[in-house]
Amino acid sequence: MRATLAGALGLDVALLQSGMGGVAGAELACAVSDAGAAGCVGGYKLAGDALSAVLGRLTAGTERPVGVNLIPEVVGPEELDRQVAQVLDETPERVHLSFFGMPEDAVLDRVVAAGRGLVVQVGSVEDGTHAAGRGAVVVAQGTEAGGHLLGTARRDDLVAALRDRLPDACLVASGGIGSPEEAGRALAAGADGVLLGTAFVVAHESRAHxxxxxxxxxxxxxxxxxxxxxxxxxxxxxxxxxxxxxxxxxxxxxxxxxxxxxxxxxxxxxxxxxxxxxxxxxxxxxxxxxxxxxxCGDISEQLSAADVVAAFARVLPGAETVKNQTRMESNVSR
Ligand SMILES: Cc1cc2nc3c(=O)[nH]c(=O)nc-3n(C[C@H](O)[C@H](O)[C@H](O)COP(=O)(O)O)c2cc1C
Incomplete structure (x- = not known):
């Protein structure tokens, strides 16, 4: 049976906010998670007390599933090991780990063995197949993406090629998604959900200048x-x-x-x-x-993170859950 983001990460809305070094702090991540999607802080080069401070704000700021993003090639294997150990030690099980590019297998296995959600962003069918085999939610990044680029394929070509190879994997499309219509195109190519970066750069809770x-x-x-x-x-x-x-x-x-x-x-x-x-x-x-x-062509206003999630929720898997919840809440408050 095909895996879902609801099953893999406990989300109501099949949407991941990219952990973005410097930009995505605990405030953004918690607001996204509270809206039913997966928020994520950018771990980037944070270590020791600085990483602890962010993890503390993250876990105090939301009760919902939320993530920490790390970048193996920026810190190297030894520092990555230390970062992963710290996240596993200092956060509860509802905190998943997300990686930009492939870490070593031992890292992937350690995260899965700890019972944590595992997300890996990739730019090729080979890496996506490998990550899925180790139990990861696979984020397929196309060259439309903002930030560093993992591969050379367009988003929907990569999503379709991965879906062909991995009919049961949980597959998330990333790159160039700034509107619900574009998210719909990624779902049609075979994705189970979407990851957004730039759309959250401009959110009120983002730390971008x-x-x-x-x-x-x-x-x-x-x-x-x-x-x-x-x-x-x-x-x-x-x-x-x-x-x-x-x-x-x-x-x-x-x-x-x-x-x-x-x-x-x-x-x-x-x-x-x-x-x-x-x-x-x-x-x-x-x-x-x-x-x-x-x-960015589809992003013209600064919104709250909750409004960004709500705009996409209507086309994404899990939308019914959120609509029902909203209906129940408004019934209760009446
Ligand atoms: C400002 C900015 C910073 C980013 N930093 C990270 C990062 O620290 N880690 C990461 O995994 N991806 C990072 N990304 C890339 C995103 O994960 C993703 O591939 C990209 O945002 C998707 O395309 P979009 O920006 O069109 O939504 C960043 C993207 C942006 C725009």
């Missing part, structure tokens, strides 16, 4: 480019961003163009840094890495 949010709502697809210039901190992987003076002229000097703060610790931001501008960042925001999917 206000000028980054405004640039996303003003942009359309043609304002995004695939580049590899924002490589300081995460080298060697192409990413889709809003076109900037830096993507137009990568020959500029690598001097500092701003300052930021991560969990209370100050950092200087060099031009070409992979770090996104957050509400704690100052300086030349418009030159920084504003990751953005082709989905």
């Amino acid at each position: 206000s000028r980054f949010k405004a640039a996303v709502t003003a942009a359309d697809e043609a304002d995004t480019v695939i580049t590899d210039v924002y490589e300081i901190g995460w080298p060697g992987r192409r990413h889709r961003v809003l076109a900037t003076a830096v993507t137009a002229d990568p020959g500029q000097p690598k001097n500092f163009i701003g300052r930021t703060v991560v969990e209370g610790k100050p950092y200087l931001v060099p031009r070409f840094s992979s770090a996104v501008p957050t509400e704690a960042t100052s300086g030349r925001i418009e030159e920084m890495a504003m990751y953005c999917g082709r989905s």
